[in-house]
Amino acid sequence: MNLDVLYYGGGPAPRLLPLRAGPLTLWFDPAGGDLRYIRLGEREVVRRIYVAVRDRYWRTVPVTISQLEVAQKERSFALSFVADHRQGDIAFRWQGQIAGEKTGQITYQMDGAALSSFLRNRIGICVLHPVQECAGARCYVEHTDGRRAEGTFPLYVAPHQPFKELVALEHPVYPDVWARVELVGDVFEMEDQRNWADASFKIYSTPLELPHPVLIAAGEEVHQKARLCLRGNAAAYECPARGWDEPTFVEVGREPLGPLPAIGLALPEGTPGHSREQRQRLRALGLAHLRLDLDLASEGWQQRLRAAASEAEALSVPLEIALFLSGGAAAQLGLLQELLLGLNAPICRFLVLDRERPCTDERSFALARERLQMAAPQARFAAGTNLYFAELNRNPLPEAAEMICFSLNPQVHSSDTFSIIENLPAQRWVLGSAKRVGGGRPVAVSPVTLRPRFNPHGAPDEPASGELPASVDRRQFSLLGAGWTVGSLRHLAEAGAASVTYYETVGWRGVMAGEAGSPTSQRCPSSPGTVYPVYHTLAAVGRCASALVLPTLVSKPLAVEALALRCRHNLQLIVANLSGQTQQVLVRGLGVEGRVRFLDERNASAALAAPEAFWAQEPDAWRRQGAELRLELLPYGLAIVSSEQ
16 A cells, blocks of 8 residues: 555645744745744744635635745744646746744745736735634734734634734733734734634735625736744743654543543435445444435435435434425425334434525524424434534524534645644634533534535536545545544544534545445545545544543644543543654553554555454553553554553
């Protein structure tokens, strides 16, 4: 098996170049022209500085970097490169100049021009502030009219822009050190990206209240600059740059946070059913439900419901029905009621959704509950959105809803591997705000996917020959996808989600290949009868379906994720290496001895072809020396550790 495909789905290996600007440590991404993880000592100052080109559908146009020149000294650097954004009729090029000085000042400048005429929603520099360090912190904002005002980064997810018309922002890094970001070249504002499951506050140009899209003509130029500088005793906090080769500490807490969420999978559209082998493998996951998307205005919904009910019965799990309503809902719900009474299908919940509105309408919800309650007396009724938390955060919810729901993915804004990893903690923040918006009602996150399932702004999904559809991510089939799911489960479970629906059962967006394998594509290699690495993540969790969630602390969250569960008298810990380097992981809080099972490049081919044999093998025994268990995780590898408590 090609290791790049196994690790992260193939393509260029993700890598970063370490840099230094006086007391600041940071990384440069040569694939995107970005600065990342700008730190002073142990605290992150700025998460990322980069340039985004967004088309008329809010899609991020990919970039190619060339002519990169790097000049580094011990405590300063200078970078220059050419960046090309090309997609369809879009052609935009800019020259990047980035400099870091011994004083700690960093300047990021872009000078660009359109090489073709096209419609755009945004072109320019974006600056991301990290949520962990900034949420709830005070700051000062300088506006375009010269005003200087004191403000606060939102603690809970802000539904709308917390700061507008800004030219500079200052925030504390330590009590005696402040960071200042200055912006030149356009009108800038800030949004809370946790609305879309990004772990950052984003400063960007071209205010959203202005008309868009707009035409940028060939030859039109764009010039912008961002400057970061420090004020105060920054030298007191200077420390050596942290490398990926340092050990990672994982500490498992003793007091449970609550029960493990009910975990389910979605049924793929158009799949008539599962084979006997697929059903056997799905049973091994200990699923709590299957999600069925049911649009009562579409043709053939009755047949889809019957097929889904048959699958639910075969797997002995209930259905989670995402019920899409539109005009004529009363008559449609009447037909659904009759069909449900005849089917006697087990249903755990209805997600009542509105095709014509971003969130569930009060009238639609009341009508659905009135018509379906008797036909499915055990079902709970949830209101919310088929889109992102932003819609839930900006619109009222029906008071009678028993649960609230929204979907989630890590790629609304950026698709690179570093971004999807760093966005994992945002899921914890979103859950906290969702509980607040919902007045404490249980939260169902449905579904969680690696990529957006569709573009809400109407972009066509017409892949070029041999390319994957926009809703499919090649990392779905990789060890990285399995590790990302460990992190997602950790943050959603520790934050108290009641229910989480992941991916699909089979196919490109699933946990195993279809019976015919994947459609012809060099970007999506899979064979009939195989599972994907993420299957084993869910299988490990499925063996602890009634578990309690234990808190974990991870010293390097960008490199390692860990989920801890207490199953009666046993503790199970799933540790995932999210990096391309071997990681030494030191685990605290375990018993004296136990068992460990690895999934990595040494056994992945066999584990994906024969998952039953993988789980039938006796795991390795371990006995810790001292207070810690030492694990060596190969690139993107997983360890499933158990011990008695």
